[in-house]
Amino acid sequence: MTEPAIHPVLLCGGSGTRLWPLSRKSYPKQFAPLTGDQSLFQQSALRLSGPGYAAPTVVTGSDFRFIVLEQLAGCGLTPARTLIEPAPRNTGPAILAAALDLRARVGDVLMLVAPSDHVIPDAESFRAAVAAAVPAARAGALVTFGIAPDRAETGYGWLELDSPLPPDAPAAPQPLLRFVEKPDAATAQTMLAEGRYLWNAGIFLFSTATIVDAFAAHAPQLMAGAQAAVEGAEADLGFTRLAPEPWAGLEDISVDYAVMERAPGLSVVPFRGKWSDLGGWEAVWRESGPDAEGMVTHGDAVAIDCQDSLLRAEADSQRLVGIGLRDIVAIAMPDAVLVAHKDHAQEVKQAVAALKAAGAPQAEAFPRDHRPWGWFESLALGPRFQVKRIVVHPGAALSLQSHHHRAEHWVVVEGTARVTIGEKVQLVPENESVFIPLGERHRLENPGKLPLTLIEVQTGAYLGEDDIVRHEDVYARGQGAKG
């Protein structure tokens, strides 16, 4: 066929804390390279690209929109649409909005909805399973994908078939009897033994018309608000911001509760390949391919006499040494370190809550802060001073801004900066510096073709990120706002 048959919709809003400190609210796990060199989001987008696939629609939050663009560009993809949720409302409203937008934009087409933080190493087999689901979806079915289970997992929902699946059954749609919520251990054991249950991976194929009709039939309370949010959406630098007011009134509900557990005539395509939602560090250990001793190391980590453990050193500048460990996960970052027994790794949520209660920025903030124009990280913070490394993308510009409480020094260490201070505009080459007095309007731009790296030394009585007055901003951000 010449027309792309399948429109991927990547759900990219979540902010789980189960993989802290690598996954934090300001930089959730789908953006991290947890297995291999590419992030989970990049792997998910690439898995649903190529012949037969249109450019993806991404549904994400405002804080992540530039990371989404950067990461897609980093693997050679351009989104067809990036829908910005004004607030998280779970998968129900997100999928409905994407369907309404896609229908208005392209028509009645097939959409493949997938989370962007799952691991499916065998992308080709997965695309074959999707291809097997196309005829049923074209015929009006709601098709879900079920993972053939290899253990009695209590952390997932399960899908019930009407009969056991032969081990050599081809990937073909089967009638789906019902969705089973996360079971207890005994129930999970029984389901595993019976052979007619699959894991619910939260991946779906259906036509825009079918899913919109299903929402209208089973979750009518969402329809008007979602429609208004899509119709009132505003274009913003290539992003599509759903209208905030109707969106705010929508129920926070998953697509499973809103539609799948109520709709008749569901189909499921079994998938026998490896799959994981990386729901905790124990899963990262398992999916990273432990060696004969059960060990996984990543980065500058050294294991001496260790077994069945995961040692990850995330930064170039840090070494991690493990000695005599059994069933331990250790994740080292320059600002935060987690050491947990594998069986207790789920309790990391409590730890993050405790850090948040103690006011520790590490609970939610990532050391490297991504912005539309590039990123920065704090190198040193002392009384009355802060040092940052700032990297500006080629062609990018920070807002024209001023600060009430701090002066800034910029030393250009790589590339060339165009700096506006007051009325004066100057080029600052490598190894030169400029001084921005307190209160003075200033702007930093990278006019070159290479990244611009500079060291900023701030001095003043108050050095918070919210001491910023934006006078002009190509990224349409407000006073004191990040993003």
Added chain:
Amino acid sequence: MTEPAIHPVLLCGGSGTRLWPLSRKSYPKQFAPLTGDQSLFQQSALRLSGPGYAAPTVVTGSDFRFIVLEQLAGCGLTPARTLIEPAPRNTGPAILAAALDLRARVGDVLMLVAPSDHVIPDAESFRAAVAAAVPAARAGALVTFGIAPDRAETGYGWLELDSPLPPDAPAAPQPLLRFVEKPDAATAQTMLAEGRYLWNAGIFLFSTATIVDAFAAHAPQLMAGAQAAVEGAEADLGFTRLAPEPWAGLEDISVDYAVMERAPGLSVVPFRGKWSDLGGWEAVWRESGPDAEGMVTHGDAVAIDCQDSLLRAEADSQRLVGIGLRDIVAIAMPDAVLVAHKDHAQEVKQAVAALKAAGAPQAEAFPRDHRPWGWFESLALGPRFQVKRIVVHPGAALSLQSHHHRAEHWVVVEGTARVTIGEKVQLVPENESVFIPLGERHRLENPGKLPLTLIEVQTGAYLGEDDIVRHEDVYARGQGAKG
């Protein structure tokens, strides 16, 4: 008495790796605040101060001489003498040199020799034990101090008495039959049960005449070289550098082997207080006073459902979280993290060797580098640039220097700098900066009464510490040398 009766001699040369990453070759464990706010060296010096004690003699290495001065000043002490060993030669030559120097300087006096990396919480009881040893030492005995053992420790040498020590025996000199080398587990168990063995703490009291005579009798091969090293010593900014050539020829031998295991008529004063040489992280855990769950935390460390473990977060800017741990030590620093089972903590030496083989600076170098004039730390290192924080003590000055391969920017963030660049001398106040072109002679001084903090941004093709040409140096350091 009005004259100080006892001259402390603190041995401060060692560079063990068993407490890596907190203890490294460039900053060994005696300088770290391992138990409480003061370093082990400071605790050791204070323990042997007050009425009846003269100012201490310190025997140390060249790299540590300014740390020694700083730390003594930090607890209100001034050394009578700081002897610099041109190379480490174990405790035999160090004690002999200190005795010869003390005899020449003060006469035939009592010297109390002690390592500077041990923990003895009850300083008053320890001084009482020393006082009990004075008459015997004055009468010409070699008195050692023996720790009443509370476990069958195989990591220490033991001391054999002629009869079991009654539990209520006063601290008084006992005849010492012999030194027992580190025993195997069964022997240690037998010795513990017999009750007439003590641990050898490596602490001694004797007169300068007695110990010099003992070396002459039992280790005559050391006499001429030690004498020449002391007689040829050179004063250097208040330090006393032993003459390198005779010193280089001395045998590397402990005082136990050289003298104590051969000399007749030894005495031992039992000490019933707590003592530890902090020979590994397991010992640090034990000596840090575990709570009811067996937990010790230090710094910004959070323990959730942990038992019998040690969690230390060494830096202000880093959080450490432990979950579900049993018998684990975790030591977090921004550049290096150790996670070890308590029973395997001694294997940290292998880890350090592996890091050294891999060329990792963390094997030996400490992030904060102490220099005569203050300290610096590297904040960021990238291609062609490095950022450092530099703190200069009031009144201190860096050498007049130049670099072949790098230019430098200095931004003053606190205090006032006097900066020489070429022929020009200028004062640089807070929040101003200067640029030092490649090849230009420059000097940085702190003329003020408060510490001077500045951020240095280096740029260039080669940024190693050894790219330094010293034109003048108040601290008498050579080309490319640190210290």
